[in-house]
Amino acid sequence: MPDLDKIFQCTQCGFCCHGETTVSLDEEDQRRMIAAVEKPADEVAAQFWRITGSIVQMKTVQGHCIFYDDGCTVYHGRPWRCKQWPLVPALLEDENNFLIIRDSCPGINRKLSYEEFREIMARLLGEGAENNRLS
């Protein structure tokens, strides 16, 4: 998807993997992560997940996701929200969302105006990305 490179190229800075909480995992995320880690489900849950009622997140260690170690160590089993970030649909709705997310993600092309960014992202979404996921 060549146009994707025009609006976003991950610098692997790791900022989005830091914080005291993580994205939540839906059931498909959980299945994919269990397969990627190659351990029984109960071991994966005990070792890697923070479960609050029906909400499953990843544990954090020293202020970052437990899977972060100079990059994502569960890349092929990462949750879809990790895969989607930072190209979330909210970017198309409001320039303020764009500015806030651009400030936290150095992978977003700063040479583009919001209109230019928005036009390319909207075209990419229209060209067949499923469920508003571009990557």
Ligand code: SF4
């Ligand atoms: S903050 Fe942006 S550039 Fe940094 S690792 Fe996350 S997606 Fe990549």
Ligand code: SF4
């Ligand atoms: S699963 Fe990977 S991409 Fe997602 S927050 Fe953890 S380390 Fe980052």
